[in-house]
Amino acid sequence: MWYSVLQKSHMHTCANLLKKAAHNLKGKSAADQRWIVRQLNDPFVKAAHAYNYRCRSAFKLLEMDDKYKLLKPGLNVIDCGAAPGAWSQIAVQRVNSTGSNEALPRGTVVGIDLQRIAPLDGAHFLSNYDITDPVTHAKLLELLPGGRAHIILSDMAPNASGFKEMDHEKLITMALSLMDLAHTVLEPGGALVCKYWDGALAHLLQEKLSAVFRDVRTVKPKASRKDSSELFFLARSYGEVK
Incomplete structure (x- = not known):
């Protein structure tokens, strides 16, 4: 549609x-x-x-979810780098976190960002929180039912400096920090979607993900601009590596 x-x-x-x-x-x-x-x-x-999506990036998550069926009613989702909230809007709809469909299980969506995020029905936002801070991890354990998440989403990125290699390195470092978050809250069998910019260190992130997720693949949604080096790692089956 x-x-x-x-x-x-x-x-x-x-x-x-x-x-x-x-x-x-x-x-x-x-x-x-x-x-x-x-x-x-x-x-x-x-x-x-x-x-009425908050920004065009909503279509990146929509396309990935339509293809890979990640977001389902009743699941608990963490949206990292959530501002302005477009990915959270999609997550709210698909995990039924507002409870609008009483026939389906009700999920939970928690969004985190260093910036302020405008309120959204069905989402709990942690504005001005750092995803790498243990205080943030402790807050997530309080907010998530059972202290567990089924999916971690990350569209976060550093402010562009204009130096491609430096920005690439910063984003890889940010994405690697998600491994600590996954260790703290991700349910066995869970999934992680994280943005990265293609470059020399991408293989390092892929190796780290492959060490703890059984299925790791690279995805470039149509909504990612063709001239952009933006890509996403889709990692599934957390803790099921043989």
């Missing part, structure tokens, strides 16, 4: 786009102008508005 809306949104006329661009580009730097034009022409941005 969401894909049909995406197709329709992409059929806006060039004239309308140019009118919007002309209004928004005045007084902007060249970099800002490029960003605005890209946003105006991005069908996933338009579709996010149509579905």
Whole structure:
């Protein structure tokens, strides 16, 4: 269903786009102008508005979940780097954390970010919390039913410095910190989805994941821009390595 809306949104006329661009580009730097034009022409941005998702990244998780069936009613989910909350919106819908469908089990969604996250029905947000801090881990143990999560999601990334190798290293380090979180709260057989930028250290993250997850694969959703080095590791069957 969401894909049909995406197709329709992409059929806006060039004239309308140019009118919007002309209004928004005045007084902007060249970099800002490029960003605005890209946003105006991005069908996933338009579709996010149509579905009232907080940002276009919602479609990355939607595509992965549609294919790999990770999010199911009744599951407990941690969303790392949750701001502005688009992945949490998808998780809330699919694990039934609002309890809107009384015939299905009710799940739990906890989102964490260093930034503030606007409230979302069905999600408990830990704003201004560091995912690497033991205090955060202790808080998660309190919030999650039974102190366990079935899925850890991570779309977190460092602020870009403009130095590709440095940013790559920072993101790999952030993703590696999820291993400690998994050790603390992830249910045996659970799954982890984490973003990384392709580069020299990607193999290190893959090796660490493969040591504790039976199935680890690389995924690039269609909503990830083609010119981006963004990829995701999808790791399943935690603790079931032979």
